[in-house]
Amino acid sequence: ETGVTQTPRHLVMGMTNKKSLKCEQHLGHNAMYWYKQSAKKPLELMFVYSLEERVENNSVPSRFSPECPNSSHLFLHLHTLQPEDSALYLCASSQPGTSANEQFFGPGTRLTVL
Amino acid sequence: GDSVTQMEGPVTLSEEAFLTINCTYTATGYPSLFWYVQYPGEGLQLLLKATKADDKGSNKGFEATYRKETTSFHLEKGSVQVSDSAVYFCALSGRGSTLGRLYFGRGTQLTVWP
Numbered sequence: 001e002t003g004v005t006q007t008p009r010h011l012v013m014g015m016t017n018k019k020s021l022k023c024e025q026h027l028g029h030n031a032m033y034w035y036k037q038s039a040k041k042p043l044e045l046m047f048v049y050s051l052e053e054r055v056e057n058n059s060v061p062s063r064f065s066p067e068c069p070n071s072s073h074l075f076l077h078l079h080t081l082q083p084e085d086s087a088l089y090l091c092a093s094s095q096p097g098t099s100a101n102e103q104f105f106g107p108g109t110r111l112t113v114l
Numbered sequence: 115g116d117s118v119t120q121m122e123g124p125v126t127l128s129e130e131a132f133l134t135i136n137c138t139y140t141a142t143g144y145p146s147l148f149w150y151v152q153y154p155g156e157g158l159q160l161l162l163k164a165t166k167a168d169d170k171g172s173n174k175g176f177e178a179t180y181r182k183e184t185t186s187f188h189l190e191k192g193s194v195q196v197s198d199s200a201v202y203f204c205a206l207s208g209r210g211s212t213l214g215r216l217y218f219g220r221g222t223q224l225t226v227w228p
Contacts, residue, residue, distance in 0.1 A: 006157075031214050043203070043218045050213055090157050096214035101146055101207035103216055105157035 002026055006091050006106035013081065014114050021076040021109045023091030032074040033103065034066060035090040043090075049074060050096065081113045116141045120204045120219035127194055127226050135189040135222050137178075137204035145206040147171075147180055147187040148216070152201045161189075161202070194226045 004025045013019050025032065034046040048056035049068040063085075065077040074091055088110050092103040121136040139145065146165045150158040162171030167182035176191045187204060204219040 004157075042220045045215070048213055048215065055213060056215075092158075094214035101214040101216070102148060102160050102163055103214065105150075105159070107157045 004091060004093055004104050004106035006089075006109050008109060009107065010110045010112075012112045012114065013078070015081060015083075017081075018077070018079040020078065021089055021091075021111075023074040023076075023106055025072055025074075025091075025093035025104070025106075027093055027095075027104060029093040029095045029104075030071050031094050031096050032068060032071075033092045033094075034074065034076055035092065037088040037090055037108070038086075047076075078111075081111075083113050086111055086113045116145065116206060116208055116217045118204050118206055118217050118219040120202075120222055122220075122222070123201075124223040124225060127224070129196055129226055129228050130193045131226075133189070133191040133194045133198075133224070135202055135204075135224070137187045137189065137219060139185050139187065139204075139206050139217075141185075141206055141208060143208065144182075145208050147178070148205040148207070149176070149178055149187070149189050150203040150205060150218075152203065152221070154200070158203060194224070196226050196228050199224055199226045 007022045032049045036044045046060045047066045052068045067075040088108045090108045091106045094103040117140045119138050148163045149161040151161045152158050162173040164171040164180035170179045178187050178189045201221045203221045205216045
């Protein structure tokens with residue numbers, strides 16, 4: 001596998017369920033990001049991990065819990081979500097400090113909360 | 115703070131028409147600038163980038179020139195195709211950012227009709 005992969009691609013869950021989104025990058029990067037993309041809204045940066053340490057948390061509700069066990073893997077644990085949490089969740093990685101700082105994105109997980 | 119403003123969509127064009135999507139930015143120092151594209155059901159893909167003033171990024175017939183004097187990075191294509199239908203995002207990364215944080219515009223939906 002190359003680039004950034006995300007699983008599952010689609011997820012439907014009830015408000016009382018617990019599920020996890022997985023992201024894996026094969027690019028040797030040391031920073032990873034979770035974004036939320038909702039219809040008609042700007043892309044929202046949720047969490048930033050650098051060298052496996054969470055360095056940014058943009059006022060995200062505690063029902064979203066990220067985990068970064070190593071520099072290649074990033075998880076987003078979900079519990080007691082609300083219907084308004086339905087969105088496309090995108091993972092990205094980058095190598096900060098390079099000349100451009102571009103981020104590479106995965107295909108996303110389309111989450112529907114019933 | 116750093117920010118990006120891009121033209122509101124949607125933009126609807128006929129095949130072979132000329133495309134311009136405007137993007138202006140606010141940043142301290144000399145940021146790197148990007149255009150990302152998102153095709154239906156997919157994540158964001160880097161389309162082109164420029165890292166310093168007067169650089170021209172180009173890819174797949176798309177071009178954008180980093181204009182420091184007008185703080186702009188407008189996306190252009192001389193002859194669009196139906197397959198170019200997608201959402202286009204302008205973004206910037208602050209120079210020397212240790213987190214590789216990107217600031218995105220709201221996205222512009224492009225639809226090309228045959």
